[in-house]
Amino acid sequence: MSTANRAGWLAGAAGIAAVGSAAGVTAARSLRRRVxxxxxxxxxxxELLDADRSTVVTTPDGVPLAVREVGPLNAPLTVVFAHGFCLQMGSFHFQRARLTEQWGDQVRMxxxxxxxxGQSGEAPPETYTVxxxxxxLESVLAVMAPRGPIVLVGHSMGGMTVLxxxxxxxxxxxTRVxxxxxxxxxxxxxxxSPLGEILKNPALEAIRFGARYAPKTVHRFRGAGRTVIGPILRAASYGDEKISPSVxxxxxxxxxxxxxxTLVEFLHALxxxxxxxxxxTLRKVPTLIACGDHDLLTPMEYSQEMAVALPKSELVIVGGAGHLVQLENPEIIDDALVRLVERSTPSKLVALTRRVRDRVRNHG
Structure with missing residues (x-):
């Protein structure tokens, strides 16, 4: 990057905070949400996941990925979860809590x-692609599930990871998945989606340019970047005004x-x-397509279009829910994942376990 170009970028970046603040305030007003x-x-x-068995999987390009697992190593089925943009594996907190009890020793998660x-390593910006x-994900599977059947679960960017x-x-x-x-x-x-309008904000492109070519200076403008995108992510996360403040x-x-x-590079990737x-490829296996009908980041039309393309899919649209539907309405998503596993597992072992547990619970 030439001195002239760098000077020009820095001059432009000086105005990012003002642009970002304006965009952030507008977004917050248009997408206001109460709890x-x-x-x-x-x-x-x-912090439940932090107590689970931990592993580090190193990718071929040297990035350490933090991994947690729960359930027997010799379980008949492994379910692998890939989280979404600007989140961490903890975004599946309620799935880990409920499904551990539901599946018992039949499934490893x-x-x-x-x-x-999260706790995984940062990487060169040019590698932040879908x-x-x-x-x-293939690196994780090679280490964590080298044999036996697998069900993949992806939320948001994690769903794109699965695709x-x-x-x-x-x-x-x-054969494996x-x-x-x-x-x-x-x-x-x-x-x-409404996110597309935000992506046109020159502040984000300036920060992304800086992340690539002037990494030592970009941290000065991290507040501006969060001001642009933060209100959108927060307001779009949940649809129901009664959502728990702790969640x-x-x-x-x-x-x-x-x-x-990570934020600006993966925004561009999305x-x-x-x-x-x-x-x-997914036409070969049973699939679950789920979303909230108040999702502003990936509107339900996206899910409906994918469901049409997948004849073995179940489409679950959660009324009133936003983008973080697995945190907002975990019971609906959990039940749908149980059905997916039962449809995907030829042995029916999981289905049998579920019926036994339900019988005990109903007569308890």
Whole structure:
């Protein structure tokens, strides 16, 4: 980068805060959301996953991915969860809590932080692509589930990760990957959603340019970047005004902890990605497509379009829910995942276990 170009970029970046503040205020006003004073999750232990067995999977390009697992190593089925943009594996907190009890020793669950997120390592900005995330998922599977059937669960960008994996590794379906869930996701760029308008903000492109060519200076403008995108993410996360304040605080902490380079690079990746070819592969296996009908980031039209393309899919639209539907209405998503596993598992062992547990619970 030449001295002149760098000077020009820095001069432009000086105005980012003003642009960002204006965009942030506008977004906050147009997407204002209230939370309830009552808090059913006030005493929830949102650090549950930190106590699970931990592993580090190193990708071929040297990025350490933080992994947690729960359930027997010799379980008949492994379910692998890929989280969404600006989140961490903890975004599946309620699934980990409920489904551990539901599935018992029949299922092992694997969770991991995507590159640049949570406890996983940061990476060169040019690797923050949906294609790379599909390759990272393959690295996790190679280490954590080298044998036996697998069901993949992706939320938001994690759903795009699953589609990317399906496109790049079609030979794994249905021989190893026997089912998949795409929650609040999209097969191609999200430019048609309200997020698309925010992506046109020059502040974000300036920060992204700085992350690539002047990384030592970009941290000065991280507040501006969060001002642009933060109100959108927060307002779009939940649809119901009665959402628990503790759940909101938990998700907002994950977003706030995401490095600014991760934020702006993956925002761009979400805008330009096209993993529709992965749908062809997923036609081979039972799928779950789920979303909230108040999702502003990946509107339900995206899910409806994917469901049409997948004849073995179940489409679940959660009334009143926003983008973080698995945190907002976990029971509906949990039940749908149980049905997916039962449809995907030829042995019916999981279905039998569920019936026994339900019988005990009903007569208890």
């Amino acid at each position: 309830t004073a009552e808090d059913p999750h006030r005493d929830e232990d949102f 694997v969770f991991y932080d995507q590159r640049g997120h 294609e790379q995330l599909g390759q990272d 990317s994996h399906a496109r790049q590794y079609p030979q794994r379906y249905p 026997v089912g998949a869930a795409l929650i609040a996701s999209a097969a191609e760029g999200v430019s048609r 909101v605080a938990f998700s907002e902490k994950m977003m706030h902890d995401t490095p600014i380079t 805008e330009v990605h096209d993993e529709t070819a992965g749908l062809t």
